[in-house]
Structures are given as structure tokens and as C-alpha cells.
Amino acid sequence: MSTLFHSARKLDAHGQVDDFWMLVESGTIKATGSGHERPDAATEVDVAGHWLTPGFVDLHGHGGGGHAYDDGADELLAAVATHRAHGTTRSVISLVANPLDDLVRSLGVIAELAAADPLILGAHLEGPFLAPENRGAHSPAYLLDPSPAAVDTLLEASRGTLRQITIAPELPNAFEAMNVLVEAGVAVGIGHTMADDVLAKRAFDLGARILTHAFNAMPGIHHRAPGPVIAAFDDERVTLELILDGKHVHPSVAALAFGAAPGRIALVTDAMAAAGSEDGDYTLGTLNVAVRDGLAMLRGTTTIAGSTLTQDRALRIAMRDAGIAPAAAVEALTLTPARALGLDHRHGLLAPGFAADAVLLDHAWHVTRVWADGAPIGA
Secondary structure: OEEEEEEEEEEEOOEEEEEEEEEEEOOEEEEEEEOOOOOOOOEEEEOOOOEEEEOEEEOOOOEEOOEEOOOOHHHHHHHHHHHHHOOEEEEEEEEOOOOHHHHHHHHHHHHHHHHHOOOEEEEEEOOOOOOHHHOOOOOHHHOOOOOHHHHHHHHHHHOOOEEEEEEOOOOOOHHHHHHHHHHOOOEEEEOOOOOOHHHHHHHHHOOOOEEOOOOOOOOOOEOOEOHHHHHHHOOOOOEEEEEOOOOOOOHHHHHHHHHHOOOOEEEEOOEOOOOOOOOEEEEEOOEEEEEEOOEEEEOOOOOEOOEOOOHHHHHHHHHHOOOOOHHHHHHHHOHHHHHHOOOOOOOOOOOOOOEOOEEEEOOOOOEEEEEEOOEEOOO
């Protein structure tokens, strides 16, 4: 069965093409071009001049639609469905620090779902290997040093579906753990850390390739102490996650990051259950969270507890408030996160050989339709 998408304004990391068409067969883009000469297909989708981008890839999220990723399979699937409606066609499922046995169970659930649904890319362990001094919205009771036994237990539980892990590099055994994880094909991020630039650079040289939500839960940029953000700016191998909701990072600082690390900013949601839902009282792991005016905070504190962001809103904020060029903003939602996971041969572009994941947006950059592997989502 073939489908021809036509009359689109294509926008991806390679730029804009008007009157764009693409031919899709068996979930893969077979051919692309522009103009009125285009191939025949069994079905056609007239994009009618609207924006067509690759499907968004979220490296880091914890829930949405009133549902949390660590509350079991049904809740996880309901949360993922919310983000898919907002253009996220491929999701990494992030887990906060919890007791090791609970993490093992959650990893098993994610492994089963990933085996059944290719749109679920696997798991991200944001906890438990975090610095207590910069733990953010993670329970201090469940933080651990990355001992060989703990690392082996979590790797085994994931059954090859652990995509990313966040580690504070100053913890005992952190570098040994990084070596094991990199060898296992896991993308190692550093974050929730007190590390300076020297320690961050050492972690990057050992194979860490992601900076977990840059600027948040780590030392900031000081003129005499550049910190891990500058270390990441300076290293072409490193992808910097950015939560661009207007609350975690000021748009002007986001613009600075895009300028300092072009092609290496990945816009993530770090979304908790309230994303795509409404204000109210929620939980993140075992912690109570109050969401007021779209801002999630640990109850009774001033600690931000994830976001209520969806990736389409991050796209609008990037362009409207941070002044990011449309192609660069789309790249940060598509090709850059795919590259961070080693999936940029298959995801992140509207080009032959890539998965037929696509998002249709109106002229105000609101999502109107979504496809994954050539099939409509939510239709």
C-alpha cells in the first residue's frame, strides 16, 4: 500500500521546500520531490500548503494527559498517547529515582511495551545515580551510587531497551559505570550534578554524550567557573537537552545555547503527568507535586518538578520567544534527538529511507495531524 503526501511546505533540518511531495510505502519514505510531477500512489494526502515536518523525538519525559510513566503499562500508554497527539512520534520513557526493585519492575514493563510498539524507543533512567545536593524532584531516600551490582541489575532488567541514563560524574564508581553503560550501547548523560567543567570534560571523554536538561540541576555559567554547560558547548560530540517551556530556561539563554552549540540542542519535555492536562495535584514518583498556572513544583517548596510541556509548544516558544530559525527549531525536535540515540539513519528527516513519521502543522504552528510509520495517529 502506497501513500503520496503532496502540496506541502516541508521543513526539516535540511531546510524548507515548497510544493513538496513524498511517497511512502511499508512505513518508509521511498521518494521525495517538489512540483506537480509526482508518482502515482494508492492513496493521496493533500497537505494543502501547510507545514510538514518529521515526527518529533522526545529523549526525556515522565508522563502526560494526567498519567505518569511509572504507574504501570496502562497509565504509560495513556500518557504517550497525549504526546503523540502533539507530534511526538517516538518517545523515550523516563523514570525518576525509586527503590531499585521498583525500577526493575518499571524497566520490565517498558521492555515489553517497546517490543510491541516501535514508537516506544525504550527507557531513560534519570535516577537513581544523582548528586543529593542537586537532586531536584527526586526522592533523596532512593538515590544510589552507581555500584557495579546496581548497574548490572538495571541493565539486565531493561532487556536491551535502556536507551539513556543520567549520572552525576562525581559519584563513587561513576566512571566505571559509564564504561560499562557505553559498552552496552546506552547513551550516558550527565546531570543532577555538582560537577565543574573539568569533571564534565572527563565524563565526555569517557563516552558521556548528553547533558541532561542543560542549566537545570547543575552549576551555572560563571566567568571564573564555566561549569558543565560550557564544557558541553565546547564538545562537538555532546547533545544538550533543553526544556524550553519559558520557565526552566529563559528564552534569551536558550538562544545563547542554540548559538553556542548549533545542531546539538535537543528540545525535550521532561513532562510530568500534567502535560496536556490541567492544573491540580499530582505525584512524581513518590513525591507530591502541585501544578499551578502550568508550573509544576514539589508541594511546599520552590523546586520545579518536571514540566507541563508538549513538544509542539516547545517549537512555538523556540521560534516566537527565543528567535530560533524554524529549521533549527525543528531540527532540535527531530534529527538532533535521533542522533543522540544513534537513530539518525532512520529518524529525523523527511527523506528517502527514513521512517514515515510526519507532523502536519497549521500556519500558527499548531499540530493538526500526525503519522507514524505512514499510519495516522489518533485518526
